[in-house]
Each structure stands twice: as structure tokens, then as C-alpha cells.
Amino acid sequence: MTSIPSSLPLRNDLIGEEPYGAPQLDVPVCLNVNENPYPLDDEVADTIARRVREVAQNLNRYPDREHIKLRQAFCDYLAYESGTRLGVEQLWGANGSNEIMLQIFQAFGGPGRTALGCDPTYSMYPEYARDTFTSWKVIHRKGDFTIDLDKTIEGITSIGPSIVLLTSPNNPTGTNLPLSDVKTLLAICEQTQVAGAQEGTHPVVIIDEAYVEFRNPGTPSAVSLIPEHHNLAVSRTMSKAFAFAGARVGYLAADAGIIDCLRIVRMPYHLSAITQAAALAAFEHTDLQLKRVAKLRETREETAAWLRSQQYHGSNLQVADSESNFLLFGKFDDRMLVFNKLLSRGILIRVVGPDHWLRVCMGTEREMSTFRTAFAEVLATIDKQQ
Known part of the structure; x- marks a missing residue:
């Protein structure tokens, strides 16, 4: 949140606006800003x-x-x-x-x-x-x-x-x-x-x-x-x-x-x-x-198939067809609940796009394995609470 003094002559149309930016949090697995997860050679x-x-x-x-x-x-x-x-x-x-x-x-x-x-x-x-x-x-x-x-x-x-x-x-x-x-x-x-x-x-x-x-x-x-x-x-x-x-x-x-x-x-x-x-x-x-582009494309397809196999409230999740390095998936009654449960497990994804959907970008094999394990736990926990 910003703390701009009212005495400053900020443009009227900018009063109350917040700076753009995805959350930057120090967690083990960051899959929220569509970065390439592999460092430079x-x-x-x-x-x-x-x-x-x-x-x-x-x-x-x-x-x-x-x-x-x-x-x-x-x-x-x-x-x-x-x-x-x-x-x-x-x-x-x-x-x-x-x-x-x-x-x-x-x-x-x-x-x-x-x-x-x-x-x-x-x-x-x-x-x-x-x-x-x-x-x-x-x-x-x-x-x-x-x-x-x-x-x-x-x-x-x-x-x-x-x-x-x-x-x-x-x-x-x-x-x-x-x-x-x-x-x-x-x-x-x-x-x-x-x-x-x-x-x-x-x-x-x-x-x-x-x-x-x-x-x-x-x-x-x-x-x-x-x-x-x-x-x-x-x-x-x-x-x-x-x-x-x-x-x-x-x-x-x-x-x-x-x-x-x-x-x-x-x-x-x-x-x-x-x-x-x-x-x-x-x-x-x-x-x-560019050598890892094909690998990330492969990771995207594997992750999309896995997400579509997951059950939420008795139905398979929906995953938007993607040709990028991220996936939009849903639909969730309370996407913030899912987001926060993942975050508590050290996984940061993104709350963005239409209501009831979440977005995850592709990471390394270790990061995606950690995401899948944590997300399966989150879905199981939500089902038990219903």
C-alpha cells in the first residue's frame, strides 16, 4: 500500500491508485511472474x-x-x-x-x-x-x-x-x-x-x-x-x-x-x-x-494434462489452452483460499485474470514437482472442509 500525503498535488485521476506489480515474496518456489526459471549459462x-x-x-x-x-x-x-x-x-x-x-x-x-x-x-x-x-x-x-x-x-x-x-x-x-x-x-x-x-x-x-x-x-x-x-x-x-x-x-x-x-x-x-x-x-x-524453450513447452503440456486430471468439488479442473509458458486454471469458488494455502506451503502463483481462475508459470522440474505435491494437498484439504 502507498502512503502519499494529501498535501502533494498528485493528479486527480491518480488519487487512490496503487502501483502495478505482482507480489514479490521470499518463498521457495516463485511461479507468479512468467519468468524463465533457468539461469543464464x-x-x-x-x-x-x-x-x-x-x-x-x-x-x-x-x-x-x-x-x-x-x-x-x-x-x-x-x-x-x-x-x-x-x-x-x-x-x-x-x-x-x-x-x-x-x-x-x-x-x-x-x-x-x-x-x-x-x-x-x-x-x-x-x-x-x-x-x-x-x-x-x-x-x-x-x-x-x-x-x-x-x-x-x-x-x-x-x-x-x-x-x-x-x-x-x-x-x-x-x-x-x-x-x-x-x-x-x-x-x-x-x-x-x-x-x-x-x-x-x-x-x-x-x-x-x-x-x-x-x-x-x-x-x-x-x-x-x-x-x-x-x-x-x-x-x-x-x-x-x-x-x-x-x-x-x-x-x-x-x-x-x-x-x-x-x-x-x-x-x-x-x-x-x-x-x-x-x-x-x-x-x-x-x-x-533458446535451448530450454522446448523443455518449458513440454512442461506446460505435462502440467496442463495433470491439472485437468485433478478434482475440485467432484469435477475436473478447467485449463485454458495455452501456447505460452504459463497456464490459467480453475474454476474455484474462492481462489484466494487456494492461493493462500499454496503460499503457506511456500508456493507463489498469481491471482490474475477472470474471477475463479488462477495462473501458474512453468518452473524447473523440481519446482513443478513441489507445486504438484502442494496443490494436491490443498485440494484434498479443501474437500475435507466441505
């Missing part, structure tokens, strides 16, 4: 140390504010990972995909503008909107957490948003967004007038692919559509698959025009020389960095 850490050492003697100078070398590394990685070759002018980096998203709202949102999403979705999106005085509207997803395409189209055409923000895989549900739906929405947006903007202004479509490396093999990335669509941008991060959450590196792939819009609102020298050096070091070991 020594080889990667050594390369990071070497590259940082190389730039350290020049820290009295500002870094390359256009981070050209890193943008080239993003290009090379997307060509390798998604089969699409883009130019340096079509990539942009920042301090995590959170900063990328904030820059998008700063550039395309603002007073009189609306951003449209499909809920349940990432809980930070409305905060980006709030912080940039952008209206935030949502279209509810279907019962299986796929988007309601018809209602989303209706929302776009009736509202005229400047930003259409979708996620694939979706957080907190893990739901994939089919490329056919993306193409349909792009076509609609290319014909839709942004409300309050000059004639001929159309919405930008943002696909948040923070967890895309965990998608099922053969599933295409929205990056492949960028050469054909000037109003499409795809946000990514190194936090998850690259086990780089502590480094804070996110990036955006888009038409050069969209990138130039972000360059207008970015802070000067926003990406430090140390951050750039660390990211370039990680890309030197791309295959090594």
Missing part, C-alpha cells in the same frame, strides 16, 4: 561480462541513441526465428516491452484518442492508457478466451480507435491469435477512420508477442505480415525465452513510419550502453539461450 554470462567491460571505459559518453547494432541484431534474430527479413529502420528497442508499449501510447494515444483491446488481457494496458490520457475500451473474449472477431470488428468500426492492441499468446490465458484473424482486423483497420483525427488516418494494430517463442511448432508470427501492412507493429521481449528479465530489453518490429513515430516520443539516450552490450552478448548465443 556461464558461457553467456562470460560474454555479457566481456562486452560490458568493453563499453565500461566509455561510460562517460552517451550511448548510441539509435542503437543501430542492436537493431541489426533484432533483424537477424527475427529472420532466424520467424523467417522474415526486415531492415534496421523497421526495428526499435527499449527497456523491456513495457517501455515499447508506453511509447506506442505516447505516440498514438492521448486526449481524445481511444485504444481497444480484448479482455481478459494484460493488466498493464489500461495503465498505459491512463498514464497517457487515452481512453481504454475492451471487447470481451469468448468463453474459451479466443477473441470474438465479429464483436471486435464492430468495436473498431463504431469506436474508431487509434490503437488496436491484441496479444498472441494472450496474457493471462495463453491463447493464440490466428494469423487469419490478424489479417481480417488489419483489413478492417485499413478502412476505418480514427475518431477525432484528420481524414485518412487509420488505426495502428499492435500484436504483443511477448511469449511467442513458446508457441506450438509451426505457428507463424505476425512479424511475417509486416512487409504487407504499414499499420501493423509487433512487440517482443527478451525477458521470457531469452531468460533476460533482469536485463529489461524489449523491441518492436513495424513499418519504418511507425518506428519514426516512436523516435519522436522516446527519451534521449533511453537505452544504456550497458543494456545494449548485454543484449548483443545474448544474441551471440541465440541457440544456447
Whole structure:
């Protein structure tokens, strides 16, 4: 909880608000913030140390504010990972995909503008909107957490948003967004007038692919559509698959025009020389960095099957289909009871998303074994109390 004196001139719309953030608790097993549970290999850490050492003697100078070398590394990685070759002018980096998203709202949102999403979705999106005085509207997803395409189209055409923000895989549900739906929405947006903007202004479509490396093999990335669509941008991060959450590196792939819009609102020298050096070091070991992605995907499928076999009040648990490194599962009469019983056993998961559901991210084999044992005990305890 915050303790802000009433004498401070906090913006009226921020009075009573709490800072965003998942609980940070010192417990044996943390499965609540969708981190990659495996630490960096020594080889990667050594390369990071070497590259940082190389730039350290020049820290009295500002870094390359256009981070050209890193943008080239993003290009090379997307060509390798998604089969699409883009130019340096079509990539942009920042301090995590959170900063990328904030820059998008700063550039395309603002007073009189609306951003449209499909809920349940990432809980930070409305905060980006709030912080940039952008209206935030949502279209509810279907019962299986796929988007309601018809209602989303209706929302776009009736509202005229400047930003259409979708996620694939979706957080907190893990739901994939089919490329056919993306193409349909792009076509609609290319014909839709942004409300309050000059004639001929159309919405930008943002696909948040923070967890895309965990998608099922053969599933295409929205990056492949960028050469054909000037109003499409795809946000990514190194936090998850690259086990780089502590480094804070996110990036955006888009038409050069969209990138130039972000360059207008970015802070000067926003990406430090140390951050750039660390990211370039990680890309030197791309295959090594991604080697555990398949293992985490396997862990997800095994855990989903196990959760679906568990009984709660005489019925099997529901688990949302996921192509991420986490699972949304339920439904619980009192999800806080389940959360707290797990926490008392040293297991931290996440209370997020729709009522009656909980989310767990994939950990190491030891962590997942501990989770399964504790969760089975919790379910047994609840049944006895009924």
C-alpha cells in the first residue's frame, strides 16, 4: 500500500491508485511472474561480462541513441526465428516491452484518442492508457478466451480507435491469435477512420508477442505480415525465452513510419550502453539461450494434462489452452483460499485474470514437482472442509 500525503498535488485521476506489480515474496518456489526459471549459462554470462567491460571505459559518453547494432541484431534474430527479413529502420528497442508499449501510447494515444483491446488481457494496458490520457475500451473474449472477431470488428468500426492492441499468446490465458484473424482486423483497420483525427488516418494494430517463442511448432508470427501492412507493429521481449528479465530489453518490429513515430516520443539516450552490450552478448548465443524453450513447452503440456486430471468439488479442473509458458486454471469458488494455502506451503502463483481462475508459470522440474505435491494437498484439504 502507498502512503502519499494529501498535501502533494498528485493528479486527480491518480488519487487512490496503487502501483502495478505482482507480489514479490521470499518463498521457495516463485511461479507468479512468467519468468524463465533457468539461469543464464556461464558461457553467456562470460560474454555479457566481456562486452560490458568493453563499453565500461566509455561510460562517460552517451550511448548510441539509435542503437543501430542492436537493431541489426533484432533483424537477424527475427529472420532466424520467424523467417522474415526486415531492415534496421523497421526495428526499435527499449527497456523491456513495457517501455515499447508506453511509447506506442505516447505516440498514438492521448486526449481524445481511444485504444481497444480484448479482455481478459494484460493488466498493464489500461495503465498505459491512463498514464497517457487515452481512453481504454475492451471487447470481451469468448468463453474459451479466443477473441470474438465479429464483436471486435464492430468495436473498431463504431469506436474508431487509434490503437488496436491484441496479444498472441494472450496474457493471462495463453491463447493464440490466428494469423487469419490478424489479417481480417488489419483489413478492417485499413478502412476505418480514427475518431477525432484528420481524414485518412487509420488505426495502428499492435500484436504483443511477448511469449511467442513458446508457441506450438509451426505457428507463424505476425512479424511475417509486416512487409504487407504499414499499420501493423509487433512487440517482443527478451525477458521470457531469452531468460533476460533482469536485463529489461524489449523491441518492436513495424513499418519504418511507425518506428519514426516512436523516435519522436522516446527519451534521449533511453537505452544504456550497458543494456545494449548485454543484449548483443545474448544474441551471440541465440541457440544456447533458446535451448530450454522446448523443455518449458513440454512442461506446460505435462502440467496442463495433470491439472485437468485433478478434482475440485467432484469435477475436473478447467485449463485454458495455452501456447505460452504459463497456464490459467480453475474454476474455484474462492481462489484466494487456494492461493493462500499454496503460499503457506511456500508456493507463489498469481491471482490474475477472470474471477475463479488462477495462473501458474512453468518452473524447473523440481519446482513443478513441489507445486504438484502442494496443490494436491490443498485440494484434498479443501474437500475435507466441505
